[in-house]
Amino acid sequence: MLIANDITVQLGHRTILSNVNFNAQPGTVTAIVGPNGSGKTTLLRALSGDVDYSGQVLLNGCDTRQLKSWELAAERAVLPQASTLAFPFTVIEVVRIGLQSGTSGETDSVAMQALNLVGLPHxxxxxxxxxxxxxxxRVQLARVLAQVWDPVLDGTPRWLLLDEPVASLDIGHQLQIMDIARNFAHAGGGVITVMHDLNLTALYADSVAVLAHGSVLAHDSPMQVMTDAILSKAYECSVKVNTPPPSGFTYLLPHSAGLATVSQDSL
Amino acid sequence: MVSLSDVPLTKDRFQTARAAHLWLVLLLVSVSVTSLAVGASGTSLWGAFAKILSGQSLSQMEKVVLWDIRAPRLLLGISVGAALAVAGAVMQGLFRNPLADPGLVGVSAGAGLGAISAIVLGSTLPIGIVALAGNALIPVAAFFGGWLSTIVLYRVATRGGRTSVATMLLAGIALGALAGALSGILVYIADDRQLRDLTFWGLGSLAGATWGKVAVAAPIILLSILGAFTLGRGLNGLALGEVTAHHIGIPVQRMKNLSILVVAAATGAAVAVSGGIGFIGIVVPHLLRLWTGPDHRTLLINAALLGASLLLLADVISRVIIAPAELPIGIVTAVLGAPVFLWILLRRRGMVDL
Structure with a gap:
């Protein structure tokens, strides 16, 4: 269980998050959605301990501020939105960097298995x-996966915190990465992911938190949260959510303002 | 998807780096023997060995040359070379930039200012202090100069417990300029004899090696190198950025503090006893990254070994090239190192991460 109580983040005089309460269950994929600047990434950074915040984050029952960085690292791995690398490391070396020891046979095989999972062993x-x-x-995702390779270790769930993990990927790899995240969750781990693509969110998330202006507008199952009313309010534009009967999968299509008005009128 | 059997498994660089430990130890041993055997006086190391083995006693000349001149010079060369190379490697890891160097952030300049102050102003100090410090006055002043500049740099660049590398680099440039200007003023007021000392010291040399200098510098350098060896995994993590380093469990702030301490101590001690010997800190880690890759766990150990060997080699060259006179070693390292540095720049010109 990951619980964030009353999180407020201020950068200078600007309040990025105000009194946010948030929680995520192991075994599920929890998506954080919302318009640009709503505080999605800041919330994830508070959860991973990268920004100063008031409030409390409990990871598997422990206040994350009381944990040493290596204790945190054993329980959660974080995939940042953008990554950099100094010095000419090879792909396998990058994957190994996150491991406690980079040389033993076992960790080697974990690194290689993680590369295999993201489809880049060659x-x-x-x-x-x-x-x-x-x-x-994808290599960075393999590094993150290798860090918390077993979704549950000694009965304690481990966590993946992902910031727009599929942002720069084509549709095939988007599905591949989201499948990996879902498999991790369904094996007992926890996944919290900031998402930009609402259709992928509807397809993969077990729980969705909608952020707007630094507050949580709604947090519930996708069926409850991904409605015309909530999404239109969050994104400040008219959004039409469709749920065709046979599959039951929710999907959204982009509407121009004119089209949206027409379709709403005709309902 | 490509199957695993198609993977072109190149030589594992970690194995190469492990093997490199052995080669570099062999190199250091052979260069050390050469350093003991070669010199202006023509005293033969082998002759002395033969005498010892056959039970004869050494002549006074042989004792002085081998034990009082060449042996401390050898140990000082090993210490200074290892210190400069390791300080360079740590600094580059800390700044995530292969061109960073203690010289770049004003640590060497601060240490230099300390040494120059001692040379020029030492005579104005109360007799008691001068007598107390003795030969250690210049080394101690240089050490404190380097240390002080690192502390100031750290205070300026650190906000809320986090060090900004960009601010630190810029502050380092300012500090270096300030130390340079103050040194310039001191050079201006120095008399002729002091100027000769300054010139000699500024180019760097191991010529003044004594057991006293070894006793001052070697323990500090040994401790800082051992400290640096604990930083390998942390510096690897830092290559992914400070935030990611924190994510994978590196105590980033503590690690950066230790890095800065290691760099200040190693550089201060090295500059104190040998002056401004350049290029070892940049060239050695660079060559090793080309050979064995950037993994700091092996890079730091190899840097100590190769740094010591290269400095000893440069020292041997400086002693024999215009014998019986000798060239300041800083000239040799600059002549050998600067082209290598330029070559590195040319090779990397097209790469984005320069």
């Missing part, structure tokens, strides 16, 4: 900096 000995942006993103 890039193991290539230089990271020579890869395309999307490939680098």
């Amino acid at each position: 890039y193991a000995n290539r230089f990271f900096q020579e890869l395309s942006g999307g490939e680098q993103q």
Whole structure:
């Protein structure tokens, strides 16, 4: 269980998050959605301990501010939105950097298995900096996966905190990465992911938190949260959510303002 | 998807780096023997060995040359070379930039200012202090100069417990300029004899090696190098950025503090006893990254070994090239190191992370 109580984050005089309460269950994929500047990434950074905040974050029952960085690292891994790398490390070396020891046979196989999972085992000995942006993103995901390879360790769930993990990927790899996240969750781990794409969110999330102007507008199952009213209010535009009967999958299509008005009138 | 059997498994660089430990130890041993055997006086190391083995006693000349001149010089060369190379590697890891160096952030300049102050102003100090410090006056002043500049730098660049590398680099440039200007004033007021000392010291040399200097510098350098060896995994993590380093469990702030301490101590001690010997801190880690990759766990150990070997080699060259006179070693390292540095720049010109 990951619980955030009364989180307020201020940068200078600007309040980015105000009194946010948030929680996520292991075994589920929890998505954080909302318009640009609503505080999604800041919330994730508070959860991972990267920004100063008032309030409290409890990770598996422990206040994260009381945990040492290596204790935190054993329970949660974080995939940032953008990543950099100094020095010419190879792909497999990047994946190994996150491991407690990079040389033993076992950790080697974890690193290789993680690369396999993201579909890049043949890039193991290539230089990271020579890869395309999307490939680098997948290598970073492999690094994050290797860090918390077992979704549950000694009965304690481990957590993946992902900030727009599929932002720079094509549709095939978007699905591949979201499948990996879902498998991690369904094996007992916890996944919290900031999402930009509402359709992917509807497809993969077990629980959705909608942020707007630094507050949580709604947090519930996708069916409850992803409605015309809530999304239109959050994104400040008219949004039409469709749920076709046979599959039951929710999907959204972009509407121009004119089209949206017409379709609402005709209902 | 490509199957695992198609993976072109190149040589594992970690194995290469492990093997490099052995090669570099062999190199250091052979350069050390050369350093003991070669010199202006023509005293033969082998002759002395033969005498010892056959039970003969050494001549006074042999004792002085081998034990009082060459042996401390050897140990000082090993200490200073290892210190400069390790300080460079740590600084580059800390700044995530292969061109960072203690010289860049004003640590060397601060240490230099300390030493110059001692040379020029030492005579104005109360007799008691001068007598107390003795030969250690210049080393101690240089050490405190380097240390002080690091502390100031750290205070300026650290806000809310986090160090901004960009601010630290810029502050380092300002500090270096300030130390340079103050040194310039001191040079201006120095008399002729002091100027000769300054010139000699400024170019860097191991010529003044004594057991006293070894006793001052070697323990500090040994401690800082051992401290640096604990930083390997942390510096690897830092290559991914400070935030990610925190994510993978690196105590980032503590690690940065230790890095700064290690760099200040190693650089201060090295500059104190040998002056401004350049390029070892940049060239050695660079060559090693090309050979064995950037993994700091092996890089730091190899840097100590190769740094010591290269400095000893430069020292041997400086002693024999215009014998019986000798060239300041800083000239040799600059002549050998600067082209390597330029070559590195040319090779990396097209790369984004320069």
